[in-house]
Amino acid sequence: MNPLTFLSILFTHFLIFISYAPLLASTLNFKLYEVVCIEYGVRVSPNIKGCLTALESDPRIPEANTYVALSIFIIDQAITNSTLSQNFLKNLMKKDYSPAIKQCANKDYNGIIKALKNALAFVIHNPQTAMTYLRRDLTYAEEKCSEAINADPKPYFEVNVLIRNLYFYQAITELSLNHLINQ
Numbered sequence: 001m002n003p004l005t006f007l008s009i010l011f012t013h014f015l016i017f018i019s020y021a022p023l024l025a026s027t028l029n030f031k032l033y034e035v036v037c038i039e040y041g042v043r044v045s046p047n048i049k050g051c052l053t054a055l056e057s058d059p060r061i062p063e064a065n066t067y068v069a070l071s072i073f074i075i076d077q078a079i080t081n082s083t084l085s086q087n088f089l090k091n092l093m094k095k096d097y098s099p100a101i102k103q104c105a106n107k108d109y110n111g112i113i114k115a116l117k118n119a120l121a122f123v124i125h126n127p128q129t130a131m132t133y134l135r136r137d138l139t140y141a142e143e144k145c146s147e148a149i150n151a152d153p154k155p156y157f158e159v160n161v162l163i164r165n166l167y168f169y170q171a172i173t174e175l176s177l178n179h180l181i182n183q
Helices: 003-027 032-043 048-054 069-093 099-122 127-151 157-181
Strands: none
Touching: 032 048, 032 069, 032 157, 048 127, 048 157, 069 099, 069 127, 069 157, 099 127, 127 157
């Protein structure tokens, strides 16, 4: 068999597997958060174990039996996490007078927390609007903070970790909300 043909067949099987992964996960009696982490592993990052560990840190998440509850708990966890991140940045701002830190700690994280709270308010009645808040407002605030930090000559590794953590929560929330939108 021609190696190119073999690779083509292998790639086709991979695409089929990706498209059926959520269906497969739901038929094998996984918990809802596990299904979302499997989807995360297939679509976003192969770190399924990290996803599971992060979500299991809130005992409500493994017990969620609807995607509405799961989405609410994940967003609530993201708000708590973002509030802690903002407090970290405000404490850092007392020692480091960087305009980038000041912008992230105040304006950007205020926008991040507001976007998450707005998304939370719409999960039950309009998950599509909740998704819009995540994709438009949350993404905008995340990007502004990230741009400010990356433009600063001083490396802020810990702030980049906070931002990556926020990207994780956004991706997981969107995957969970997709189950509500695509019902």
